[in-house]
Every structure is written in C-alpha cells, then in structure tokens.
Amino acid sequence: MTLLAHDRYVDEIAHQVGQLRAVVTSGADLSATVPTCPDWRLEQLVRHMGGALRWVDLLVRTRGRENIPTEQVPEYDGPEPGCAPAVLDAWLAESGRLVVEALREAGPDAEVWAWAGVATSGFWARRMAHEITVHRADATLAAGLPYDVAPDIAADALDEWLELVEWVQRNAPHEAAKELRGPARSIHLHATDTAPDLNAEWLVELAEDGVHWRHGHEKATVALRGPLTSVLLAFYRRLPLDSLELEVLGERELLEFWLEKTTFG
Template sequence: MSPLSHDRYCDEITHQVGLLRAVVTSGADLSVTVPTCPDWSLQRLVRHTGGALRWAESMVRTRAREAVADDKVPLGEGPENAADLDAWLAETGEALVATLREAGPDAAVWSWAGIPTSGFWARRMAHELTIHRADAALAAGLPYDVAADIAVDVIDEWLQIVEFVQRAMPHDGARELRGPGRSIHLHATDATAGLHAEWVVELTEDVIVWRRGHEKATVALRGPLTFVMLAFYRRLPLDHPELEVLGERELLEFWLERTTFG
C-alpha cells in the first residue's frame, strides 16, 4: 500500500495532461454538461482542472506554509476556445511537472491531508487528472482507460482521504459511516502485473479500517479495475453492465453518498 514513486506520478501527470488535451481538441462540444459534474460544462471542467494544477504548482514552487489564496491562483479561469485551452493546458502541465521534479518528493509544503510534502501534491494531482479526465471523456462520449498501477493507487489514496476526513475533519456524513459489523469488499477481476487489486473496508466505531485482501464482507463490488475505480469514485452507476454488486447494496450506496473530501 505504499505510494508509487515521485517520478511515476510526474510521468503520469504528463500523460494525463496529454490525454485531457486530446479531449479538448477532439472536436467535442465544450459547452456540453458533464454528467458526473452536472454544474459544469466540459469547458468549465477543463478550466477547473488546469486551475487546480496551477494552484498546486504555486504551492510547491513557493514551498507554501499555508494554502495559497484562491485570488492568487483562481480556479475555473482560463481560455475559452479549444486551441487556446489546449495550449494553456500544455503550459500548465509542463510547469507543474518541472516544479515537482525540481522539488523532489520530500520538500516541505503545506497540505490539507496531514502529509506536508511535495510528494503529496504529485500524487494528488496525478489522481485529480485521472478522475477529471474520466469526467471529460464521459462528457465527450470518448473511450477511457487508465494504467492498472495508477487505478489501484487512486483507490488506495481515496480510502486514505476518507480515513483522514473521519479522523481530522468529521462532518455529519463522515460520522454516519461509523458503526461496527459492516464491511465493503472491492474486487477487481482483471488486475495484472502482480497487483493485488482487492480491498476490504471495515466500518468501525472510530474510523474506517481498510486493507488489501480477499475477505467475505457485507457487500462486494466486482468488475474490471477501471470500472471499480470509477464506481467507487462515484463516476459510474452501480448498475453499470461491467459491475456486479453482491450482498447488501444499500450499504455500498450509503458509503458512496457519504464519502467526501470534507
């Protein structure tokens, strides 16, 4: 359950930015509503994602000791037409990766999740891109896939975030996840290259407990790894034909409704 290497995250940021740029230049209607982020158009989604990358780059470059104010690196602002948006994304990705590589994984940088390092931001931005590119692909009607090691790490990080929110920033939804005797099993049916792509999540009286493994649980979500990742991130419905839910579906729905960044 160790994170991937810093270089791997930097490489993936470059890769995902390239794939997001391909969506922008595919001829897709940038005004279309994003089904998984219904308050946003495709253009707004891309500008938000690029803004998040620019915000993280500023954080790491300045070795920030607190969050950079939104008015210094505004989210959601950027070019409007496809050509300019493509060039803006390319510049954004190059700047972020250069800054992350210069910093290395251990530079002291503020973060909201109790991991105050540049390495946290490399991982977070790789996954931010991975998920928002899925949003973009779904909106544009384009195919989507992701490398298995990244998909596994996306799920690992999401569980770590939920655990952190329960411990450090408890809100009503996080509190409602507490309670003994309930568990969730995620089972990717197609993991390759020796990856152990199964997880067990136990809901306890304190915070969630999770681990990799194959165990009987209250409810199980099964399917190809990419589809399990997207469903667990609330990007695909549980009744998608590639997915199978076994056991108490209501518990999985309960979880998906309440897990959040806080």
C-alpha cells in the first residue's frame, strides 16, 4: 500500500502532541477514568503516551537493533504522580520534541528494531503518528472534548491497522488472531464523507488461509458505513457500533467477532 511521506507522519506526531497537551491543560479532571481504556485514568494515559514517545526516541536516536527495556529510557515514567497539569504538560512537550527531532534526523530508512513489518525509522514514524492519534481520541472522550483528525491520517491509520492484524496473524502466536481464520466471510468499510481520490473504502476478507484486504467498493458479509473519523474510531473499538453516525448492514455478528478478536493492538 502507498504510504504517506515520512515528514507527513512526523508533522502529525508534532500536531497530535500539541492536541494532547491541550487536553492536559484544558482543566479536565486528570483523575477521571478513560471510558475506552477503563484500566487507566486520564493522567495514566498521558504518561503512557509520553513514555512511548521517549522509548521510540531512544530506539531511533541510538539506531537500536533490539528492543530497549523501558527501565532504560530516561524519564520514561514522567514527573511525580498527581503533579500539577503544567508539569505533566511540560514533560509531554519535551517527549514530543525529542521523538520528532530523532525521526527527522533519521529519515525513513534508518535501520531500527521494530516489532512488526520493516525494521526502519519509517515504521516508527507511521506507528507513533497513529498511536497518538487514537490515544488522543481516548483522552478527548475522557475529557468530554471534541475530536477530529485529518482525512489522510485517518485513512492511513485504517490501512496500518489492517496491515498489523495481517502481520500478527501470520507471524505472532496470538490465539485470538488465529481465530479469524475460517470459512470465507468479508467486512466492507465505507467512509461516506471523503473525496473519491482518498480511496476510503476497504474490503477485509477472512478466509481459511488468513486475513486479506484491499481498497474497493464490493459486496460483503457485513458493511460498516459512516464518516471516516467515526469508522476509524469504531474499527479501533473507540466508538460503539450503534452510534447514530454509523450504519451496520448485514451480519453484525461478524463485525463484532472481528472487534473481539483484534484487541491485541
């Protein structure tokens, strides 16, 4: 599949860090439970994201050839729990600055350890752009704030998620992913609010030999239709399927089965 430019991913990381910082400084209750990640408080989600950015910064900056334990990442955990929002915001800002600088300096082709796909800095630029895009949705839902995302990023986030599901099913010993194999069935995702050149339709086929997917408008066992951002959030299990802006046509049980079995990301 065609990727976005490396600089586009890095720019988006910088943008999303700014947007997440705005949640931190909005006056939101940082002790509130995150509805879409109920094991976390909002402060914990922010710390998770900032720590992940610092971990990727160290991987890329050192051209790490193997995984780096988080215990070795400077300031991975951030400031003292329960600190003032301004202190947490400053740490998050620095986390974003570090990883953006490291990724810009490395470019897309530097060899860096990665847990899936091609082991390059480009993998991490794309992965972190989408990681923070989705976790910012978690944060805005917890804070009761509006959420939007650029169409090219939303569409590419869906591409990347399907690629990761495909990779995990073929390469990782994950029982839930293995259960996606079976009699031929299919899922159609259809964004209803985008320009045709964005190619924001997907057909996901579940077969005996694994998951396959492609862009296109085709009949399927079940279809999920709605605005692109809503389709993205629903497919990432951040928005209920019965939300008013979404439409499910066909065998809803298959879509629910997919969402249940793709919780490893």
